[in-house]
Amino acid sequence: MATEHQPDADPGPTDPATLTPRGAARRRFTRAGVAASGVLLTLQSQPGMASEVCTTPSGFLSGGLQSFRGPKPVCGGRNARYWASHSWPTGCSKDALFARVFACNATASKSYGSATQLAIIQGKSWDTNNIGKLLMACYLNVRAGISTFQTVPMLQKIWSEYQNKGYYTPTAGVRWNAAQIANYLQRTME
Incomplete structure (x- = not known):
């Protein structure tokens, strides 16, 4: 995947003034993913004292x-x-x-x-x-x-x-x- 960390890849520039638009897009995607995960966790939460698994x-x-x-x-x-x-x-x-x-x-x-x-x-x-x-x-x-x-x-x-x-x-x-x-x-x- 394009968003996964590649250990052997060049990390690129670290100066914010020289960051590429592609890097900014990745940061926006990552922030959006973190925000969305909170929504997903909320949707998946179970009420207390209830069975969590109802399947084989x-x-x-x-x-x-x-x-x-x-x-x-x-x-x-x-x-x-x-x-x-x-x-x-x-x-x-x-x-x-x-x-x-x-x-x-x-x-x-x-x-x-x-x-x-x-x-x-x-x-x-x-x-x-x-x-x-x-x-x-x-x-x-x-x-x-x-x-x-x-x-x-x-x-x-x-x-x-x-x-x-x-x-x-x-x-x-x-x-x-x-x-x-x-x-x-x-x-x-x-």
């Missing part, structure tokens, strides 16, 4: 562009703190093992597999980046019908890939590490 992981990669077939998704997910102290959706049990919903491999079964769903929601020191905690909250949101853009199989796929590979692939050629998975999940709830 691959949709999240599309920069929030959303296209829906059928009814608009419900996006009112609650966080783990909420679920730790409130009633759970019908058919969900705080005493059930995490592995009942999210199958655990031999390594994960020593920690996640032997913990109750409530224990995971409350948080465990070995739950790196709170992946289990966030997945459990998302699962409860789906089961409660307050998060319709996610599905139980989608959440199970995220868990399966993460525990078996150490990352999740939301789309071909893209790998999310634990922090990126947690970022996505966290932003789907209040």
Whole structure:
């Protein structure tokens, strides 16, 4: 692009009296870009206590562009703190093992597999980046019908890939590490 900085290019004259009209145009463009970015940031801001992301992981990669077939998704997910102290959706049990919903491999079964769903929601020191905690909250949101853009199989796929590979692939050629998975999940709830 013409406006990008070229590290090997001659920076040109620095005396304002000798600056070219092209340089002045670039400065005006840059100032306009900075001013416009404030407008864009204002348009993108979300109200407090609202989910920031109401889309699938691959949709999240599309920069929030959303296209829906059928009814608009419900996006009112609650966080783990909420679920730790409130009633759970019908058919969900705080005493059930995490592995009942999210199958655990031999390594994960020593920690996640032997913990109750409530224990995971409350948080465990070995739950790196709170992946289990966030997945459990998302699962409860789906089961409660307050998060319709996610599905139980989608959440199970995220868990399966993460525990078996150490990352999740939301789309071909893209790998999310634990922090990126947690970022996505966290932003789907209040």
